[in-house]
Amino acid sequence: MRLDPSRERAILDATQELLSEVGFDRMSIDQIARRASASKATIYRRWPGKEALVADLICNHIKIDVPPPPDTGSMREDLVGAVTGFCEVLRRRHDMIFGLLPSLLTNASLAAALRGNLRRPDVTGTAPLIERARERGEPVGRIDPARLRTVVEALVWHRLLVTGEPLDREFAEEAVDGTLLPLIRSWTGAGV
């Protein structure tokens, strides 16, 4: 008999629940086993430990999808939409991210895997936005979308982890008007 996929699902589901409820540290393998009506051996047969289980969960079994920001016809509104969308993703996964980060910091391989999942190319959806602006004839010069995305991500993560202030609309507008649009203008001007 081969490994039963239904057990894997039950274990991953239980893990996801507990990760949000009590966080990574306070979540024990015994708890997961109990909630999944699984045996600890069944868990350890598939994953070498708690970190690997959670890493697998985050990287391969949870879709962190950013719905593509709507085309509003205005680059500023598109940008606010992109920032807000990314904020929304982090806020929705807030419990899980906060439950997971400890191991991200102590376990390099988990961190690497997690980063791969969190930074999929399109996570902020800023590239199409620039493209649309260009198509509308707005002056956007030669903007590297990767660099723009990095700044968006950096501002949001910084807000979430370092300042701890809320990821609200006010923040999004401030970021767009105070930093992103000036940057785009500067890159555009420099490119001319």
Next chain:
Amino acid sequence: MRLDPSRERAILDATQELLSEVGFDRMSIDQIARRASASKATIYRRWPGKEALVADLICNHIKIDVPPPPDTGSMREDLVGAVTGFCEVLRRRHDMIFGLLPSLLTNASLAAALRGNLRRPDVTGTAPLIERARERGEPVGRIDPARLRTVVEALVWHRLLVTGEPLDREFAEEAVDGTLLPLIRSWTGAGV
């Protein structure tokens, strides 16, 4: 007899050593006690647990001092120096920061205290830099130093925590030339 400050010092010193040596998770209270030639009771008399001990260590007993970046006579070099200095601080405390962040995420009051310590007004030393440029007659317009500092911090933290790439000189120059200087130019131009 009141709590003996010398014991507190010994315990905090031992904690700091072990935090860097083995990390937060692998560091046990018994180890700390042994290394500090203290008793576990003496530790628990002061702090309710490992997290609180480490939090206190980081927040109140470690100076995260950024040596003011040198005056190079050029705003670009000053900026590279500021970014490099902040990177240096985080890199020097890397083990400790990574050892600490777990509790930052589960303990709200610790997180608040920690943020207060990590974000002291002058941590990146960007404000005097702008001032010097202005005195040299460079066109810096009306730049809000807080906003500039936020961008610097965001880029460095993002590099450290999210991308995980090294905080080297190449990164610093890329950040200055690709993001910070364009921003400053844009803000300055807008201010004209």
Next chain:
Amino acid sequence: MRLDPSRERAILDATQELLSEVGFDRMSIDQIARRASASKATIYRRWPGKEALVADLICNHIKIDVPPPPDTGSMREDLVGAVTGFCEVLRRRHDMIFGLLPSLLTNASLAAALRGNLRRPDVTGTAPLIERARERGEPVGRIDPARLRTVVEALVWHRLLVTGEPLDREFAEEAVDGTLLPLIRSWTGAGV
């Protein structure tokens, strides 16, 4: 300043209370100090430890007095009275005896001291009883009062510690009629 006798009293009183309430093992010096509003140092200044403190309490500060059994005019009734009186003493000190016995068994010097107090010559009051019977002209032959006392004590302690059955009047009469009186008769007959 010399040692304050009032502190000694307070400490001994607290010890006696706690000994009865929670027993020797569960009684801590901290508890005694707290209840006596004394400092631990004050206790250790007088006694080397818990065992010695309790030993001193039992041996020198508690009177285990057996009220002399009444003269009933009948040797049988006098004997029942003596047994009952001894039972009464043990029953009254029941909690304390049971709280103390543990250390009696592991601490030889305490045990010796305690035995000295528990076995003061007159503890069962059987000697005068025999004397009165002799004076009334009853045939009591040459009875060694020490031996009689030993049997009385043995039967009562055995009942208390080994069988655990109640020290009631039924037991006293059974002991007198089934064992003590036959013994006295036999000793008397042998002496004739």
Next chain:
Amino acid sequence: MRLDPSRERAILDATQELLSEVGFDRMSIDQIARRASASKATIYRRWPGKEALVADLICNHIKIDVPPPPDTGSMREDLVGAVTGFCEVLRRRHDMIFGLLPSLLTNASLAAALRGNLRRPDVTGTAPLIERARERGEPVGRIDPARLRTVVEALVWHRLLVTGEPLDREFAEEAVDGTLLPLIRSWTGAGV
């Protein structure tokens, strides 16, 4: 997997050794675990604490067997043999008995169980002794063996616990000649 009986044996054996070597108070659960190559959890899975473990050991896993006293052909010698045998049992288990008694006094259910073990009907082997005397034609009348056994036990326990004097042959002969034989004679005479 069910509780492994071999672990139970190893733990009980280690407990028995340590109980005799260092006594109840100085014996720690960690010591027992180490000597039994067991884990503390394995111990606590079976017994709620040290007292219960030792109680179980004494009550259910140690045979306090009194080898039936030899048939010497003389009732006096048989009696001396019986008393000596019982003394021997207590002396052999001396360390363990003394290590145990604390919990006997604070734990009622343990005390009951222990009494059941210590007072199995044949513990002093006095009943067959009387029977043999009767068969040899010696005048023993209607002696209640339970009552005789109680006196034997009471005298030995009293010697052990209260007077603390040695359980030697001198004591045994004194008890037989001074108390037991007179009692038997008296009961026999009363029965005539």
Next chain:
DNA sequence: GAATAATCGAGACGGTACGTCACGTCTTGGG
């Protein structure tokens, strides 16, 4: 009377053992 010295309460100190909990491994019996 002021100075001296011992005792007081309070409680911190280095230790040791406690009983609990989670880890990751291993064993059993059923499907």
Next chain:
DNA sequence: CCCAAGACGTGACGTACCGTCTCGATTATTC
């Protein structure tokens, strides 16, 4: 062969006492 159940050895946790110690404050003698 996998499964659930759960016992196993290991080791850290946070608590409770032990007996020693160091504090100021409060006395009672001594000068």
